[in-house]
Every structure is written in structure tokens, then in C-alpha cells.
Amino acid sequence: MPAGPRKRATLATVAEAAGVSLPTVSKVLNGRADVAADTRAQVEAALRDLAYVPQNGRRTITPSPLVDIVFDDLVSPYALEVLRGVTDATAEFGIDVVVGRMPAAESAGPLTAENHWAQRLKSNDRSGLIVVTSELSLRQVESFENAGLPLVVIDPLNLPRAEVTSVGATNWSGGITATEHLLRLGHRRIAFAGGPPGASCSQARLHGYRAALENAGVAFDPELVRHGKFGHPDGLDIGDRLLALAAPPTAVFAASDATALGVLEAARRRGLRVPQDLSVIGFDDTMLARLATPPLTVIRQPLQDMGRVAVRTLLKLITGDTLDSHHVELATQLVVRESTGPAPDEGAR
Incomplete structure (x- = not known):
């Protein structure tokens, strides 16, 4: 019996075959120079083996994912540590990132008909959102889902629903x-x-x-x-x-x-x-x-690692990969310096 028509290869199947991320495949297709020679060769081989053809039959520019990272307090040392991890990971995966503060009206309460944060992000071609140490309402989370915007929360102040994907510490x-x-x-x-x-x-x-x-x-x-x-x-x-x-x-x-x-x-x-x-x-x-x-x-x-894990997790959500867990907790560690010492003798103070 003759074989049926071969299923059209997608960027995701090419990335899986080459053992690289989706943004890396995009970079190779777009002729970007910031891809290692060995990696480029792997991707090009996968493109040939899978007979990848863009849907319109000719090579097109495939934009890198564009994500937002939002903080309650953008200038705190905590935020800067997390941001460093995020920017390291987005550079590695070829993702563009927009950094901002939690919109004042959004942080004040639930989403209203006049304040469509999720729709605004979607209309600006965002692929997903990372929120750091902010409080989200259930309506806000649902609005991101309705807009098709994947969401990852770092060190959440609350989890309005168990299925909200989060990264934190122990x-x-x-x-x-x-x-x-x-x-x-x-x-x-x-x-x-x-x-x-x-x-x-x-x-x-x-x-x-x-x-x-x-x-x-x-x-x-x-x-x-x-x-x-x-x-x-x-x-x-x-x-x-x-x-x-x-x-x-x-x-x-x-x-x-x-x-x-x-x-x-x-x-x-x-x-x-x-x-x-x-x-x-x-x-x-x-x-x-x-x-x-x-x-x-x-x-x-491990604040920088939390930022890196959040980016990797968001990229999986963007590409439709299955998560091993919706909640990731990274290990904490005691660091002893000079601000702790033996208890003072009774009555010494």
C-alpha cells in the first residue's frame, strides 16, 4: 500500500530534531550571525532531512518571541538579581524582552472593562508574560488565558488558582x-x-x-x-x-x-x-x-536561577511543550556572615 503524504515539518519539529530551541531555528532561517557554527549545521541538516518549507513556499522572516517581565518594584536589589537571570536566559534563547513595572491600575484591583492589560500586551505582539512578586487576581489570570498569553509568576505573593505556573524557592x-x-x-x-x-x-x-x-x-x-x-x-x-x-x-x-x-x-x-x-x-x-x-x-x-528557570518555563508554554510541574521550587542555602552570634548572657542587655 503506498505511503500517505508526508506531514509538513514545522519549526517545532525541526527544533526537536536538531536538539535546539525554537528561537535558534528562527535565527538560522533568518540568517542571524549569533549562532555557533556547529549548531547552525545541526539545524540546517534537520531542515534538509525534514524537507522544511515555509507555509507560503518561500523563506520568510520569523520573529523571535517578545515577552514582558513586570515588577512591582523595578529598582530593588531583589528585582535586579532576578532581572539579570532573565536577561541571561533571553539572550541565550534569542528572546526579546520588555521590562516594566506593574500597571498601577492593575495592581490596585481586578481587571476592568476600561483597563485591558492582557489585550494591550497581545495587540503589541507579546508572546508571554513573567510577573515578579506581584499580586494577581483571578480575573487577571483568566484574561491572560483568554488572550492566549502564557504566564509565569516568580515568587508569587498569591496564587489565585493552583494551575498558575510559578517559580520560587524553598x-x-x-x-x-x-x-x-x-x-x-x-x-x-x-x-x-x-x-x-x-x-x-x-x-x-x-x-x-x-x-x-x-x-x-x-x-x-x-x-x-x-x-x-x-x-x-x-x-x-x-x-x-x-x-x-x-x-x-x-x-x-x-x-x-x-x-x-x-x-x-x-x-x-x-x-x-x-x-x-x-x-x-x-x-x-x-x-x-x-x-x-x-x-x-x-x-x-537563587534569584538569578529563578529568572533563568522562569524564561525556560515560559518558552515551553509558548511552544506548547508539556511542563513537568506547574510549580518549581529551587533550593535555599544558609550563608553565615557577621550579623549573627551567640545569644547574650541573661541580663547582659
Whole structure:
């Protein structure tokens, strides 16, 4: 029986046969010079073997994917670390990226008929969207789906639906590790300076903190837990309130580097020495931690890797590949510097 007509090859099948990304195939077809010679030869061989022919029968320019990355706070050290990972990955995969801030009207509430963020992105030929540490409503997520815009969220403050694709860190494990480090140093009155109460990453760090206390047989004291925005001003306010307690903490686990720096300033204003009188540990390991006085002990998030993974995940969504998981968590790590030390003797403060 004669074989049926051969199925037309697509860019995706060429990319799979050559073992490269879709943007790399696009670069070869468009005659771009930024492709290694060996890689170019692989792609050209796959094009010949699969008898690839553009749908109109002649070579056309295939534009690279264009994606948006949106931050709540574009100039924070956290954002800059994530952005570096994103730009490294987009350069590797030949993706063009537009960087911006969360639209004010969008961050204030659900999408309205007058404010069609998703439609605006689609009309500007965006292929997908990465959102960093922002709060999204269910209506916003649904609007991206309706517009056919793949979405990946990095370190989400909330997940309005379980199927939203996200990249984060092991926040709960990081919370345990931070608190256990302070417990090993002899601290028992350990405070938690958290982020917004509804932020899932902050809640996970808080739960890790509580689990470590329970495992060590240390009673949880709700008076030692305070919440605010991830930033120096709120960290300063939280530090002031904690250190004004009749029985202040001897150590503070802050849910971000910027929050920790605010706590350090609150201690300085009270004449407390760090770490002799108060130990402080942060979460992120941005350049703030390394430049702090004293240098900050932290739970390191692999922020650049989170950016790279988000790009790779978004590219899979754009090309229709199946994801192994909708949620990826990268491992955190304790980095000990000079802001933590043994608990002060009873009555020494």
C-alpha cells in the first residue's frame, strides 16, 4: 500500500530534531550571525532531512518571541538579581524582552472593562508574560488565558488558582534553616519580621520558623511576630516595635534582606550592637546583604536561577511543550556572615 503524504515539518519539529530551541531555528532561517557554527549545521541538516518549507513556499522572516517581565518594584536589589537571570536566559534563547513595572491600575484591583492589560500586551505582539512578586487576581489570570498569553509568576505573593505556573524557592525549608541557626547559637527569644500577611512566600517562611521552634521545644510567642511590606521602612518600624517590648528578642529572622536592614537600623538607634546584643538574619542574599554593616547572615535564594528557570518555563508554554510541574521550587542555602552570634548572657542587655 503506498505511503500517505508526508506531514509538513514545522519549526517545532525541526527544533526537536536538531536538539535546539525554537528561537535558534528562527535565527538560522533568518540568517542571524549569533549562532555557533556547529549548531547552525545541526539545524540546517534537520531542515534538509525534514524537507522544511515555509507555509507560503518561500523563506520568510520569523520573529523571535517578545515577552514582558513586570515588577512591582523595578529598582530593588531583589528585582535586579532576578532581572539579570532573565536577561541571561533571553539572550541565550534569542528572546526579546520588555521590562516594566506593574500597571498601577492593575495592581490596585481586578481587571476592568476600561483597563485591558492582557489585550494591550497581545495587540503589541507579546508572546508571554513573567510577573515578579506581584499580586494577581483571578480575573487577571483568566484574561491572560483568554488572550492566549502564557504566564509565569516568580515568587508569587498569591496564587489565585493552583494551575498558575510559578517559580520560587524553598521558603518553608529556608524558614526552618534560619531559625535553627539562631537556636544553635543559644537564642530562645527569636522574633520574625515578616512580609505582607497574605503573601504566600512570607507565610511559608513563618511556618518554617514556627516548625523549628516547635522542634526545639521553644514556645511560640505571637508577640514576637510582626508583618509589613518587604522593605527598609517597614523593617525599621517592625524593629522599633520588637525592641520596645518589655522582653525584647535577642535575635530577629527577617523575611527579606531589605527588612533585615531596617531592623539593623532600629538596633543602631537604640545603641545595640550586632551581633553581641542582637543577632539578625535576612532572606534573599542580594547585594544589600553583602554591603550591610555588619555583613548580613542570610538564607540565600537563587534569584538569578529563578529568572533563568522562569524564561525556560515560559518558552515551553509558548511552544506548547508539556511542563513537568506547574510549580518549581529551587533550593535555599544558609550563608553565615557577621550579623549573627551567640545569644547574650541573661541580663547582659
